[in-house]
Amino acid sequence: MTTAASVTAHLKSQRYGKDRVRLVKVLRHADGTQDLAELTVTVLLEGDFESVYTQADNRAVVATDSVKNTIYALAKLQPTVLPIERFGLALGRHFLDTYPHVSHVHITIQQHPWHRMTLDGAPHPHSFTRGNGTMRRTTQVTAQRTGPHTAYVPTGGSRAHNTSLEWTATVESGFCELAVVKTTGSAFTDFLRDGYTTLPETDDRILSTNVDCRWRFTGTEPAALGRVDYDRVYRTMQDHTLRIFALDNSASVQATLFRMADAGLRDCPDLKEISYALPNNHIFAVNLEPLGLANTGRDLDVYVPVTDPSGLITATVARTAAKL
Numbered sequence: 001m002t003t004a005a006s007v008t009a010h011l012k013s014q015r016y017g018k019d020r021v022r023l024v025k026v027l028r029h030a031d032g033t034q035d036l037a038e039l040t041v042t043v044l045l046e047g048d049f050e051s052v053y054t055q056a057d058n059r060a061v062v063a064t065d066s067v068k069n070t071i072y073a074l075a076k077l078q079p080t081v082l083p084i085e086r087f088g089l090a091l092g093r094h095f096l097d098t099y100p101h102v103s104h105v106h107i108t109i110q111q112h113p114w115h116r117m118t119l120d121g122a123p124h125p126h127s128f129t130r131g132n133g134t135m136r137r138t139t140q141v142t143a144q145r146t147g148p149h150t151a152y153v154p155t156g157g158s159r160a161h162n163t164s165l166e167w168t169a170t171v172e173s174g175f176c177e178l179a180v181v182k183t184t185g186s187a188f189t190d191f192l193r194d195g196y197t198t199l200p201e202t203d204d205r206i207l208s209t210n211v212d213c214r215w216r217f218t219g220t221e222p223a224a225l226g227r228v229d230y231d232r233v234y235r236t237m238q239d240h241t242l243r244i245f246a247l248d249n250s251a252s253v254q255a256t257l258f259r260m261a262d263a264g265l266r267d268c269p270d271l272k273e274i275s276y277a278l279p280n281n282h283i284f285a286v287n288l289e290p291l292g293l294a295n296t297g298r299d300l301d302v303y304v305p306v307t308d309p310s311g312l313i314t315a316t317v318a319r320t321a322a323k324l
């Protein structure tokens with residue numbers, strides 16, 4: 001029998017911080033041209049915060065308002081917030097360095113796409129247009145203290161500073177909601193048929209998806225992660241995704257997904273694995289037979305997009321260790 005005095009609960013895990021911090025940084029170049037980066041940032045702290053939850057003791061709390069202020073302060077102090085991976089590493093380092101009772105910093109950054117306008121064939125120095133609809137570049141940086149983890153000790157108001165910081169980081173980057181469609185070059189045949197199957201086979205269908213792609217970098221050493229050419233990896237991954245989507249004679253979303261990831265791993269040696277989530281946004285033929293109109297086979301050209309439900313194909317593809 002449980003008595004009222006017995007311990008019934010403990011804090012198993014916690015993360016807290018500021019979500020959806022929106023930030024624009026303008027870069028002014030000597031030649032008069034300007035650049036702009038728009039980001040949405042989340043920073044969550046993990047560490048010695050147990051007493052905050054279990055004892056209602058707020059002394060260890062870095063207020064989420066201060067977390068937000070720090071994001072803006074670092075955006076000011078860094079010459080640029082791009083690439084987002086390096087800004088994420090700077091944020092992770094800062095929070096570990098400043099607060100010894102923080103063991104992990106979980107940073108998520110989305111970059112919203114602005115592209116320089118071309119007017120009368122020439123790039124405009126300071127005007128931009130949003131490209132690619134809802135597509136966003138993303139990164140998730142986790143910074144982890146590897147040196148001694150200090151329990152929170154009240155410091156009488158002075159801000160602690162750890163000068164000999166030992167830490168590692170993991171970086172996972174990607175892009176999401178890249179909407180693509182192809183009107184042919186996609187089939188779906190030979191799948192399992194049983195008493196639940198009504199879907200006809202097709203050797204020519206419309207393929208439509210919103211690509212969510214994430215890639216994980218090898219290594220956890222912050223200095224090495226700081227040297228990675230993140231923009232090149234991003235461009236290569238997006239190029240491969242679009243090229244294979246367009247060129248692959250798709251047997252299924254699954255088979256096309258694997259080819260995309262395989263090409264990415266081949267061309268990006270810094271990556272250890274790549275994950276895709278590809279909704280199969282169904283676009284079906286409209287049955288116009290009752291109206292006496294031919295809309296099948298060679299006559300098929302009128303379709304209806306079906307928003308719900310959609311298929312959802314996900315996979316993680318990892319680099320195979322080389323055979324000796």
Ligand SMILES: O=c1[nH]c(=O)c2[nH]c(=O)[nH]c2[nH]1
Binds near residue numbers: 254311
């Ligand atoms: O490429 C596809 N993969 C599936 O697993 C599937 N299932 C389905 O109904 N249509 C499709 N298409």
